[in-house]
Amino acid sequence: MVFNPSNCIFVFRNFDFKILYAMNTLIKSATIIDPSSPFHQQKKDILIVDGIITKIEDLIPSQKDFTIVTRENLHVSCGWFDTSVSFGEPGYEERETIKNGLEVAAKSGFTAVAVNANTNPVIDNKAAVAFLTNKAQGFATKLYPIAALTKDSEGKEMAELFDMQQSGAIAFGDYKKPVVNENLMKISLLYAQNFNGLVLSFPKNQSIAGDGIANEGINSTKLGLKGIPALAEELQIASNLLILEYTGGKLHIPTISTAKSVTLIKDAKKKGLQVSCSVAAHHLVLTDDELHEFDSNYKTNPPLRTKADCKALQKGITMGVIDIITSDHNPIDIEYKKVEFSEAKNGTIGLESFFGAINSVLSISDFIENITLKPRAIFGLETTSITTGNKADISFFNPEEKYIFTKKNIFSTSKNSAFINKKMTGKVYGIFSNNQLILNS
Structure with missing residues (x-):
């Protein structure tokens, strides 16, 4: 049997989130918020291969070796x-x-x-x-x-x-x-x-x-x-x-x-x-x-x-x-x-x-x-854009979900938050960066 890393996903669990190293990642039905992108404010599928955005289309068919990212009201930005x-x-x-x-x-x-x-x-x-x-x-x-x-x-x-x-x-x-x-x-x-x-x-x-x-x-x-x-x-x-x-x-x-x-x-x-x-x-x-x-x-x-x-x-x-x-x-x-x-x-x-x-x-x-x-x-850093051919550097979020921020939402070692028990609007799902997909469970 030949070991093929492109077909493997490695999952590490730590405080209720997971890191996935995958060669192919397909983001489904994501609203793109990126003024520098030609797809700004459009809902698209996004295919990432080896850390590079290779396709942005209305519908990209899934394949068995793809890691699929789907979330409610999914939005993405740089x-x-x-x-x-x-x-x-x-x-x-x-x-x-x-x-x-x-x-x-x-x-x-x-x-x-x-x-x-x-x-x-x-x-x-x-x-x-x-x-x-x-x-x-x-x-x-x-x-x-x-x-x-x-x-x-x-x-x-x-x-x-x-x-x-x-x-x-x-x-x-x-x-x-x-x-x-x-x-x-x-x-x-x-x-x-x-x-x-x-x-x-x-x-x-x-x-x-x-x-x-x-x-x-x-x-x-x-x-x-x-x-x-x-x-x-x-x-x-x-x-x-x-x-x-x-x-x-x-x-x-x-x-x-x-x-x-x-x-x-x-x-x-x-x-x-x-x-x-x-x-x-x-x-x-x-x-x-x-x-x-x-x-x-x-x-x-x-x-x-x-x-x-x-x-x-x-x-x-x-x-x-x-x-x-x-x-x-x-x-x-x-x-x-x-x-x-x-x-x-x-x-x-x-x-x-x-x-x-x-x-x-x-x-x-x-x-x-x-x-x-x-x-x-x-700060003199390279700017990014959600466009085909670019390196994937993406944040995932839902701008509409409402909840109360409590200590269970804190994962920092220190817990000194000024927002404990405050009403929040917007939930973060994770990121794709440095060829790593990190998703909150």
Whole structure:
């Protein structure tokens, strides 16, 4: 008997999903959501052979050696890319390992993630970058490192940016830490232009924010929580934009949270500055009204803001001012969350809840554009399209299924989700990427 791998499917089970390695995969009756594809908004069968899309037709007959993908109200798009994900490894494996994190990302619909440098040690040299990329080999979801902008993310001395880019880093930023030294920001933007590097600057003026732990406003006053004014974010953004106007270069401002931040970035883009920005899912959906029970899962950085800010951020997406939506997935283990609100660490996980949360407040077209084409272009990655002859890099989902998000939907090692018991609209079925088909059971 001759062993023929093209006729074999290998199935591995782990937290209620399966990975299938198959030479031929046939996706049946899928509505394609891809503005770059000639099949946009059409229901088609899609045949993938050896990881390449070979046919897209109304009906493709099934054969015995095909792996068939059929799901209720199946929709497909280019693979989703999350530009702000934190895993613990190295140093904080109790929060999340690279292996489990990438499996969670795949289950949540992501074919690529950009991983932040907030590890121990910090990802601030080429060896550390190489560790991440080597550790992530072979998974369906691709890992792209965001290296630290400064050594040890201390904001004192610029890290070896060029060397880290050569090792695989796609951008440079100190996660959740602003660049306090304006001259260092100026030098970083100037230097990165030599190799078309992307610099990230977290929008928070620490002097203004002080030791605040919640949005400064009515709720923080009622609850006796020290406030962080919107000014802390907006002042940092204004400063960075003035420096960018002086230096040139490419600047990305991650996870903005206020209405005026949208206006500031809108005005900068009108001037022709190469500035982009992202917003976290929880800032699009949740407000500081959630704080009344002092649940530390709602303690985030930036803090949850007001309903007016939520609306302005949503409008910023539809207007094209905000370029990227991210989960800002930040696992925190229970010993740092099951404490008093004032003592708890900032952060919420967001991969598993991402689609269901965002899909309830944005159109599917806005969602897809800001999680596929735009982020890949900004971070310098190859864009994909669901077209014959292209490599298959696809996310599967149902945009209409409704459910309540509970702890059983969480597969991250840490369980610090701000969306527990929230109503969701939209279910992820899985992905096809790196010649691997991953389906949720």
